[in-house]
Amino acid sequence: MRRRVRFAPSPTGPLHMGGVRTALYNYLYAKQVGGDFIIRIEDTDSQRFVPGAEEYIINSLRWCGIIPDEGVDENGKVVEVASEKHPHAPYRQSQRRGIYRKYAEDLVAKGFAYYAFDTAEELDALRKEAEAKKETFTYNYATRMSLKNSLTLSEDEVAKRLESEDHWTIRFKIPENRVVVMDDLIRGHIEVNSNVLDDKVLWKRADELPTYHLANIVDDHLMEITEVIRGEEWLPSLPLHYLLYEAFGWTETQPRFAHLSLLLKPDGKGKLSKRDGDRLGFPVFPLKWVNAEGEVSRGYREDGYFPEAFVNLLALLGWNPGTEQELFTINELIPVFSLDRVVKSGAKFNPEKAKWFNQEYLRKKSTEELVSIFKENDGDKLSSFSDKYIGEVVDLMKERAHFVNEFWGLTWFFFERPTNYDPASVNKFWKDEVKVIIHKVHEFIMNINPFTKEEIEEQLHNLIMENEWPMGKVMNTLRLFIVGEGKGPGVADMMAIMGREEIDSRIKQAINTLGE
RNA sequence: GGUGGGUUCGUAUAACGGUUAGUACUCAGGAUUUUCAUUCCUGCAAUAGGAGUUCGAUUCUCCUACCCACUACCA
Numbered sequence: 001m002r003r004r005v006r007f008a009p010s011p012t013g014p015l016h017m018g019g020v021r022t023a024l025y026n027y028l029y030a031k032q033v034g035g036d037f038i039i040r041i042e043d044t045d046s047q048r049f050v051p052g053a054e055e056y057i058i059n060s061l062r063w064c065g066i067i068p069d070e071g072v073d074e075n076g077k078v079v080e081v082a083s084e085k086h087p088h089a090p091y092r093q094s095q096r097r098g099i100y101r102k103y104a105e106d107l108v109a110k111g112f113a114y115y116a117f118d119t120a121e122e123l124d125a126l127r128k129e130a131e132a133k134k135e136t137f138t139y140n141y142a143t144r145m146s147l148k149n150s151l152t153l154s155e156d157e158v159a160k161r162l163e164s165e166d167h168w169t170i171r172f173k174i175p176e177n178r179v180v181v182m183d184d185l186i187r188g189h190i191e192v193n194s195n196v197l198d199d200k201v202l203w204k205r206a207d208e209l210p211t212y213h214l215a216n217i218v219d220d221h222l223m224e225i226t227e228v229i230r231g232e233e234w235l236p237s238l239p240l241h242y243l244l245y246e247a248f249g250w251t252e253t254q255p256r257f258a259h260l261s262l263l264l265k266p267d268g269k270g271k272l273s274k275r276d277g278d279r280l281g282f283p284v285f286p287l288k289w290v291n292a293e294g295e296v297s298r299g300y301r302e303d304g305y306f307p308e309a310f311v312n313l314l315a316l317l318g319w320n321p322g323t324e325q326e327l328f329t330i331n332e333l334i335p336v337f338s339l340d341r342v343v344k345s346g347a348k349f350n351p352e353k354a355k356w357f358n359q360e361y362l363r364k365k366s367t368e369e370l371v372s373i374f375k376e377n378d379g380d381k382l383s384s385f386s387d388k389y390i391g392e393v394v395d396l397m398k399e400r401a402h403f404v405n406e407f408w409g410l411t412w413f414f415f416e417r418p419t420n421y422d423p424a425s426v427n428k429f430w431k432d433e434v435k436v437i438i439h440k441v442h443e444f445i446m447n448i449n450p451f452t453k454e455e456i457e458e459q460l461h462n463l464i465m466e467n468e469w470p471m472g473k474v475m476n477t478l479r480l481f482i483v484g485e486g487k488g489p490g491v492a493d494m495m496a497i498m499g500r501e502e503i504d505s506r507i508k509q510a511i512n513t514l515g516e
Numbered sequence: 517g518g519u520g521g522g523u524u525c526g527u528a529u530a531a532c533g534g535u536u537a538g539u540a541c542u543c544a545g546g547a548u549u550u551u552c553a554u555u556c557c558u559g560c561a562a563u564a565g566g567a568g569u570u571c572g573a574u575u576c577u578c579c580u581a582c583c584c585a586c587u588a589c590c591a
Binding site for chain 1: 530
C-alpha cells in the first residue's frame with residue numbers, strides 16, 4: 001500500500017521551527033517509503049486566521065527544500081481544483097466546508113453524536129461555578145443528561161430549535177467507561193479511560209464549519225492518510241480520534257499515529273516561544289515575519305543560516321541516525337530516517353550548536369557561491385573588486401566565520417586601507433629595533449619576485465633569520481601596517497592577494513602616520 | 517485539580533540486562549603558527565530519588581519528585 005502522510009498547519013501565524021521539524025519528519029518518512037507528502041491547510045478557525053500566514057508556511061517549507069507531492073502546486077499555491085496530481089482538492093478546509101456536515105449528522109443518526117443547544121454563556125457559567133468549587137466542568141456522560149441537547153429535549157423541541165436557532169453544535173457522545181487502547185509509533189502502548197474525555201464539539205452551526213477534530217479525521221480518511229506524524233500537543237486527543245474512527249466505521253483504514261515531542265526553551269522550562277528568540281538572540285522562525293502591528297520576528301534565512309544547516313539541525317533535534325554522523329543533507333536524511341529512532345523526550349534547542357552546523361556548511365560551500373552571497377550582503381563596498389580577488393579573500397578567511405554575514409567584519413581591510421592603527425599593537429610592535437630596519441624590509445619586499453605567497457614567505461623568513469632580526473616584531477609590524485591591528489591572516493597571504501603596489505602604499509602610509 | 521506523556525554530562529544524544537556509561541556542541545588547558553583564527557591533543561562533566569525483579573540494572577516493574585502537554589463552539 002502506498003504510504004501517504006500530511007502536514008496540516010493552521011494559518012494562524014508564522015510557522016514555528018518546531019512546526020518545520022514536524023513537516024520535515026513527515027517529508028522524510030514519505031520519501032523514504034516512496035510515498036506521498038501532502039499539505040492541507042486547516043483553517044477552520046475563522047477568528048484566528050492571519051493573512052499571509054499560509055504563504056509564509058509554504059515559502060518556509062520551500063526554502064528548506066521540503067516540497068509537497070500534493071496539495072500545493074509548482075508555484076507554491078494551495079490547490080483548489082482537483083486534478084490527477086491533486087485528486088483531493090481543495091486542500092483548504094475552509095473550502096471543503098460543504099463536506100463535513102453530513103459526516104457529523106451521520107454520527108448523530110447512528111447515535112454517536114447529538115445536537116447541543118447550550119449557549120457559550122451558559123457553559124461559561126457552568127465552568128465558573130465548578131471552578132468555584134475547585135472542580136472542573138466537563139460536558140460528558142455525567143453532565144450531558146442535564147444539559148440542553150437532543151438527548152434531553154423532545155423531538156419536536158429539537159426540530160424547532162434546529163430550525164430557528166443558529167448557534168447550536170453537534171457534539172460527539174463519548175462512550176461511558178471504555179478503556180481506549182492506543183498504539184503510538186514513537187511512544188508505544190497507551191490506555192485511557194473514556195470517562196475523562198469530554199463530548200467535543202464536532203461541528204458549529206454558527207459558521208457552518210467543523211472543528212479540528214472532525215475535519216481532521218474526515219480529511220485524513222478521505223485523503224487516504226496512512227500515518228499521522230504530529231506534535232505531542234495532540235496526544236491527549238488521540239483517544240477521541242480513535243473513538244471517532246470507530247464511530248465512523250473506519251478502523252480498518254485508520255492511520256497509524258506518531259506523536260513528536262516538543263521543542264523546549266534553551267534555558268529554563270517550557271516550550272520554545274517567539275519571546276525566547278528575542279530574549280536570547282536567535283530566530284524561532286525559518287523566515288522573517290512582520291505581524292499586523294509591525295512587530296518583526298527574525299528568521300533563520302535573514303540571520304544568514306543556510307537552509308541545509310537549518311534542516312540538518314532540526315533533523316537532529318529529537319532524532320539520531322544511531323551512528324556518529326552528524327552532517328546530513330535532506331537527501332542524505334531520507335534513506336536513514338526512521339520513526340523508531342525519534343526520541344520521546346522534549347529537546348531543548350541549543351543556539352550554539354546551530355551556529356556550528358552553519359559553520360560546517362559554510363566550509364563546504366564553493367568559493368563562487370560564497371562570493372555571490374557576500375556580494376549580495378555587502379555589494380556596495382565590493383563593487384570595485386573582481387570576483388577573483390574577492391574569491392581569494394574568501395578562500396583565505398572563510399574558516400574564521402560561522403556566517404557569510406561575518407565576512408565583511410573579518411575581511412574589510414582587503415577592500416579598504418586602515419585609517420588608524422590599534423594603539424596597543426603599535427606600542428607592542430613599533431619599537432626602535434623595528435624602526436631601524438623597516439626601510440630595508442620594505443625595500444626587500446618590493447623586490448621579491450614573483451610576488452606570490454610562497455616566495456614572500458620564504459624570502460622574508462630567510463631575510464629576517466639571516467639578519468637575526470626579531471621575527472615576531474617584524475612580522476607583526478607588517479601586519480599592523482596592512483590591517484591596522486595586531487591580528488589577522490598570514491602576512492605573506494595578505495601581501496600576495498593585495499599585490500605589490502597596494503602593500504607599498506600601506507607600508508608608506510603607516511610609516512608616515514606612525515612616524516619614526 | 518484531573519488525564520496523558522517525559523526524565524543519561526550545561527545542551528543534543530549513544531548504549532534495545534553485562535561498557536572504564538561513548539560521541540558532538542560549549543567550556544578549560546596544551547601543541548602548532550609571525551598575531552588572531554583554524555587545526556590537533558588532553559581535560560571537566562551525567563544515568564532525578566527510593567523500593568523491587570535479576571547472578572547482574574541506564575535499560576524491566578512500582579512509588580515519589582520534578583518537567584511538559586492537554587483540560588474551548590482554537591488548532
